[in-house]
Amino acid sequence: MTLLSKKHIDYVVNLNSEMSKQSYEHWLSEHLRMNGLYWGIMTLVTLKSLDSLPRQSIIDFVLSCVDKRSGGFGAYPQHDGHILSTLSAVQILSILGALDELDKESVIKFTKNLQLPNGSFQGDSFGETDTRFVYTALSILSILEGLEEELVNKSLDYLKQCENFDGAYGMRPGAESHGAQVFTVIASFAICNRLDLVNDKLSSWLSERQVKNGGLNGRPEKLPDVCYSWWILSPLAILKKLKWIDLSKLEQFILDCQDDEGGVSDRKGNQTDVYHTCFSLTGLSIINDELYEGNKYDMDSIDPVYCMPYSATKTFKPWPYKS
Ligand SMILES: [Zn+2]
Structure with missing residues (x-):
């Protein structure tokens, strides 16, 4: 099977126009x-087709989701600020070269205020915590050049405590240990x-995630998911260990999860969604870089x-910042 780029581009563009018609059933829930x-935009970026969406209306939509009370971004206008939608907003504006339109200081303050004494982060001021939010916060602050030594050290201390005997990380x-958590920690x-700080055992654990049909799972004994x-x-x-798995077999698994009508599903034949479309194609892009010089x-x-x-990321200032 070949890569159905044009179909995937149309799939994302159609999701966007469904949204503007206020018809939500083909889209994700509002929250x-x-x-x-962000997932739709990353799909288009990966396929070098970002110009298929109207740049200015995306920027206007993102900016309309600022929660002035907290300084963060909601998932939708008038929603409370949440760290996940704030990262997506910052990423989208950065990809579109529109970070200057952002009140950076408010976003930095919103993010820093969510750190708890043990180094973990809340998602919002209502107290829900999830260790993925540590990555979310560090990524926001890195993009906006708002990292600080104490915050970084507390975050690292917390993440180290999430390491298991197998060298991988849990929530x-x-x-x-769980694959998505490993990404956020590394x-x-x-x-x-x-x-x-990475344990030498981790690369083996990661390479053991590949199953017979070439796909990867998130934990031992689980089905593969694109x-x-x-x-x-x-x-x-x-970690520069891509050779530890069979990339050609994974490539085939990803291509097999495509729908003829566009979009990618978690496993072959299932319902497509924009989340799996994004993360299958960004993964395929890594394989494309590694296997094919052309x-x-x-x-x-x-x-x-x-x-x-x-x-977008080549301009980010590396930590620690030089004064
Ligand atoms: Zn999945």
């Missing part, structure tokens, strides 16, 4: 709207320039730390 927009100290270490083509492959890319799939290169195009 995921800002994340969904909180003592919780079972990318956090990369943002903080502390990849020396989104792990990003969550597992990106830490391997950061850019076989005509894709843009994606930074495995930020899940954004290198064209």
